[in-house]
Amino acid sequence: MFGLTRTPPSMQKAWDNGEYSDLKVTCGSDVYDLHKVIVCHASSFFKGACRFPGKESQNSHVDILDEDPCMVHRMLSYIYLSDYEPSTIWQMPYLSQNLDSRGLKSYSTTMHCLYGREFGFINSGCACMTPSSDPSIEQTTFRPKWVPRNKELVPMSSDGGAQVANPLLIHASMYALADRYGIPTLSEMAKGKFFDSLRDHWDSEDFVEAVAYIYSSTPDSDRGLRDTVIAAFKQYMGFNVEDVPGIEDKLHQFDTLTFMVLKEWGKRDRQRTG
Amino acid sequence: MIAGRGRQRIRPPRRGLHGEEIDFENTWAVIESAFREIHTKNASRLSYEELYRHAYRVVLKKKGEELYKRVRDFEHGWLSNEVRGSIQALFSPNLLASSQAVGGTTANERRVAGEKFLKGLKQAWGDHQICMSMLADVLMYMDRVYCQDHHRPSIYTTAMILFRDDILNSPTSDVDGREVLELLNHVILDQIQMERDGDVIDKHLIKSCVHMLDSLHQDDIEAEDQRLYNASFEAAYLDTSREFYRLEADLMLRDSDAGAYCRHTRRRIYEEEERCRSTLLDVTQPKIQKVVEDELIKNRIHELVEMESGVRFMIDNDRLDELNLIYDLNSRVDDKKAELMRAIQKRIVEMGTDINNAAIAASQAPAPAVVEASDKGKGPLPEKSLNQQTVAAIKWVEDVLALKDKYDTIWDKSFKQDQPLQTALTRSFADFINSPTFPRSSEYISLFIDENMKKGIKGKTEMEVDAVLEKAIILLRYVQDKDLFERYYKKHLCRRLLMNKSISNDVEKQMISKMKIELGNNFTLKLESMFKDMTISEELTSGFKKHVEGLGEKDPKRIELAINVLTSMTWPLETMDNGDDAEGHRPRCIYPPAIDRIKRGFEKYYNEKHSGRQLTWLGNMGSADIKAVFPRVPQKDGSFKERRHDLNVSTYGMIILLLFNELPADQHLTFEEIQAQTNIPRTDLIRNLQSLAVAPKTRILIKEPMSKDVKPSDRFTFNEGFQGKFVKIKVGVVSSGNKVESDRERRETEKKNDDSRGFCIEAAVVRIMKQRKELSHQQLVIETLNQLVGQFKPEVGMIKKRIESLIEREYLERIEGARTDSYRYLA
Numbered sequence A: 001m002f003g004l005t006r007t008p009p010s011m012q013k014a015w016d017n018g019e020y021s022d023l024k025v026t027c028g029s030d031v032y033d034l035h036k037v038i039v040c041h042a043s044s045f046f047k048g049a050c051r052f053p054g055k056e057s058q059n060s061h062v063d064i065l066d067e068d069p070c071m072v073h074r075m076l077s078y079i080y081l082s083d084y085e086p087s088t089i090w091q092m093p094y095l096s097q098n099l100d101s102r103g104l105k106s107y108s109t110t111m112h113c114l115y116g117r118e119f120g121f122i123n124s125g126c127a128c129m130t131p132s133s134d135p136s137i138e139q140t141t142f143r144p145k146w147v148p149r150n151k152e153l154v155p156m157s158s159d160g161g162a163q164v165a166n167p168l169l170i171h172a173s174m175y176a177l178a179d180r181y182g183i184p185t186l187s188e189m190a191k192g193k194f195f196d197s198l199r200d201h202w203d204s205e206d207f208v209e210a211v212a213y214i215y216s217s218t219p220d221s222d223r224g225l226r227d228t229v230i231a232a233f234k235q236y237m238g239f240n241v242e243d244v245p246g247i248e249d250k251l252h253q254f255d256t257l258t259f260m261v262l263k264e265w266g267k268r269d270r271q272r273t274g
Numbered sequence B: 001m002i003a004g005r006g007r008q009r010i011r012p013p014r015r016g017l018h019g020e021e022i023d024f025e026n027t028w029a030v031i032e033s034a035f036r037e038i039h040t041k042n043a044s045r046l047s048y049e050e051l052y053r054h055a056y057r058v059v060l061k062k063k064g065e066e067l068y069k070r071v072r073d074f075e076h077g078w079l080s081n082e083v084r085g086s087i088q089a090l091f092s093p094n095l096l097a098s099s100q101a102v103g104g105t106t107a108n109e110r111r112v113a114g115e116k117f118l119k120g121l122k123q124a125w126g127d128h129q130i131c132m133s134m135l136a137d138v139l140m141y142m143d144r145v146y147c148q149d150h151h152r153p154s155i156y157t158t159a160m161i162l163f164r165d166d167i168l169n170s171p172t173s174d175v176d177g178r179e180v181l182e183l184l185n186h187v188i189l190d191q192i193q194m195e196r197d198g199d200v201i202d203k204h205l206i207k208s209c210v211h212m213l214d215s216l217h218q219d220d221i222e223a224e225d226q227r228l229y230n231a232s233f234e235a236a237y238l239d240t241s242r243e244f245y246r247l248e249a250d251l252m253l254r255d256s257d258a259g260a261y262c263r264h265t266r267r268r269i270y271e272e273e274e275r276c277r278s279t280l281l282d283v284t285q286p287k288i289q290k291v292v293e294d295e296l297i298k299n300r301i302h303e304l305v306e307m308e309s310g311v312r313f314m315i316d317n318d319r320l321d322e323l324n325l326i327y328d329l330n331s332r333v334d335d336k337k338a339e340l341m342r343a344i345q346k347r348i349v350e351m352g353t354d355i356n357n358a359a360i361a362a363s364q365a366p367a368p369a370v371v372e373a374s375d376k377g378k379g380p381l382p383e384k385s386l387n388q389q390t391v392a393a394i395k396w397v398e399d400v401l402a403l404k405d406k407y408d409t410i411w412d413k414s415f416k417q418d419q420p421l422q423t424a425l426t427r428s429f430a431d432f433i434n435s436p437t438f439p440r441s442s443e444y445i446s447l448f449i450d451e452n453m454k455k456g457i458k459g460k461t462e463m464e465v466d467a468v469l470e471k472a473i474i475l476l477r478y479v480q481d482k483d484l485f486e487r488y489y490k491k492h493l494c495r496r497l498l499m500n501k502s503i504s505n506d507v508e509k510q511m512i513s514k515m516k517i518e519l520g521n522n523f524t525l526k527l528e529s530m531f532k533d534m535t536i537s538e539e540l541t542s543g544f545k546k547h548v549e550g551l552g553e554k555d556p557k558r559i560e561l562a563i564n565v566l567t568s569m570t571w572p573l574e575t576m577d578n579g580d581d582a583e584g585h586r587p588r589c590i591y592p593p594a595i596d597r598i599k600r601g602f603e604k605y606y607n608e609k610h611s612g613r614q615l616t617w618l619g620n621m622g623s624a625d626i627k628a629v630f631p632r633v634p635q636k637d638g639s640f641k642e643r644r645h646d647l648n649v650s651t652y653g654m655i656i657l658l659l660f661n662e663l664p665a666d667q668h669l670t671f672e673e674i675q676a677q678t679n680i681p682r683t684d685l686i687r688n689l690q691s692l693a694v695a696p697k698t699r700i701l702i703k704e705p706m707s708k709d710v711k712p713s714d715r716f717t718f719n720e721g722f723q724g725k726f727v728k729i730k731v732g733v734v735s736s737g738n739k740v741e742s743d744r745e746r747r748e749t750e751k752k753n754d755d756s757r758g759f760c761i762e763a764a765v766v767r768i769m770k771q772r773k774e775l776s777h778q779q780l781v782i783e784t785l786n787q788l789v790g791q792f793k794p795e796v797g798m799i800k801k802r803i804e805s806l807i808e809r810e811y812l813e814r815i816e817g818a819r820t821d822s823y824r825y826l827a
């Protein structure tokens, strides 16, 4: 997925300060001064909350309980800015303006290279970058194994950005949140980011957690990320989930052990046939 | 790879998901109590976020089905326990009373009870909608996930259906066991009937209930036409309206006149249109309009048109507004407006036939006694009295034109210049104008023009003259047998020109050019050459005069000749014949020597100019000016002197008088002697002798024995004692000038016309066959009719006869063995 999203100045201003706000949203200790016209158009939950003649509409205040404040922050920032972090390296200049300390607490120790070449980019669309305001972060860069040796690739600078350790879990979580709060365009974006981050991040604990999460956070009928996960099993581990009846129903219990077994099995399978 | 330098790992929440089961009953208890609050209008203390989250979790935990069922049961319970009771409280005897019940309630009591019921139902429905939209907001995730995945109607829709089942389909306390829905329909219909009867009703209230019916369906398939509004209410509405308007039509046809009927119908249509807008729904508009139109117009239009105050009355009394109403109503149910058209056409033909009959009656009425009077020298000249018939002809034309004006006005003001109606009007005018019982229209129209050319246009402005000519053209358009008209026009024009009766040559030519536009070049070709002959004749006359002067003879007794040379094929000279020699055999008249000399002189002069042309002298035409000297004889007044008169006589008259120049004073000539010496045809001779010896003012000759009739044995002598009041005396000859033909003349004209038609048909057939080579009989007849349509409409029998004749003469042959009768052209 490659595309730059620039925030219109008026939306940026509306997000930055609480002027003209007619709706207060709180989550944990976070307080947002927001605008009904924007959030109600984006989310059917907020539309219902503002329409229903209960406490919320009486007080123009929606208090969100039982939700990770960091994820709520990402969701609300998406409503205003059309993107959330982590995102691609291309989005860093725009997202860095909106960086604050609430959204992000965990960085990766290593950093896979972001390569470009003259016409087209190999993995610069990986949505694992977050604007970093902390100069002390050190990440060791490495060349991803999947890049063929004979390819001459131009490394790209990752100035102003750091890689997060668990982009897949964040995107999977975002996907569920978008479903819960009725924001279809955010569902699409989270699904896209999840897919774009798979190539450099599938071989990790992040993937294990994300799979288990995906299979417990949305209704069974929601095939969005489920299909993406099954395709990833096939592509990266050579494992066809559909070949083993009943296994998909157990994916909410997916763990590291299962992951390692599958990975090895796939390797041997490939050697035998290859 | 997982933990980072003591930094906190990012972790999305995992609460409330798989590991953590929910207690459905507890959650439902929370939701149910909230719903109860909502239904009792106490929602303000509820947290939407909390309720939403509960419902979300239930659905995520695959308990959507159970939740859905519980909500439905809850609503069902609420509606049947709480709401139904409040509706039943509205049932009152006045409400349940049928509007037809004898000795029942008054309309006003029913209206009040009805409105109370409608208001209660509207309130319950409105409350239900509000509550359910609140519930639907809370259950949004259930609708989106559970209902969609399991193809269930949304909870809102389900609850609306519950309202239908639990409220509208519940029985009333009625003895008939009517359901609330039936009662509702009945109340609305009753209210509308009150409005039709002139009451004021609460339209908004009804409209609210109508909207309710429109948003509910009869069954759960929810087909578009199964809305309660369409399937239940509208059907009943259309049925009762049909019955109402059927009865109303009966009443109005019995009690009011056609104009009032039209106005009332128009108002009803407008009212129903308005009712759909304000009280019911627009979708009903075309349907109820059709009901009104069917009952008040379509099924009644015939009766309406035929009423005593119907179309005929409206036409006769120029009720333009009412005719417009009828037109408008008829157009609504019939594009062709067949009923109106039929009535109009019938009336045109009736009125036209009246005009025709009046003309026939006037022309057949015994001529007033003016003929007798003229003989006694008091009344107008005989010629005028004969015009009695001509007057009838002109009146006919003017009456037809007035009729046309009348219908033109109706068409313009009442029929919105409707094209098909115009065609129908034209057809009806053509029908009576060309009626087989009235064969005179061509002749009458030509006479009308003749009259105007001779007298009518005198003193009129150019514009007025043009208007007169235009009228004639208008009528001409209707005439089918243009050839017959051409025949009469030529005949009448011929006389006008030769007898110098036309007031203005310019107007004559104007008329010709109008006819040229209307009927085409061919039609006017011969007419134009008649004018050309007249011009050439003037040149010949003055040329000959100069030629004679140039001969140097200075004879004081010289006879001056004014001559018209007429091309024989162009002029209908035979129509100028009064003679009994209609067979075409015209005896050569014997001219006196002096006349014969000048005749030969002119022939010589003419032959020098145009060699090879043969001149035939028409003694029956033309006139002569003669100076006559009457000798000194004692007069009745006792005077005794010579008298001179300038006599204007016909050419034959001159020839007769000149015989007496040579005759000694005491001698006489018998009729037979005169005939022998002049060779004048018998009828002409009798007429001329009547003028010279019988007519009292111009009795130049004395007839013995004196009587009105001229007999072969009569003797004639010069009347030396003649007395005239004036120096100039015009000796009129009976029967000159254009007038309506006698029946005998008419038959002749028709025969001649038929002969030339035969020729035209043959020419057309040959033209067509030459081009097409082979053609079926049917096709040939059709094409022949087409070719001749501008001239006349031949009878098919006549065409058949001409084809037979052409086959006999080997222009065509029959194609043997063809499936249909067909012909081949033979070169």
Ligand SMILES: [Zn+2]
Pocket (backbone or CB within 6 Å): A112, A126, A127, A128, A129, A163, A197, A200, A201
């Ligand atoms: Zn990455």
Ligand SMILES: [Zn+2]
Pocket (backbone or CB within 6 Å): B039, B075, B078, B127, B128, B131, B132
């Ligand atoms: Zn309700």
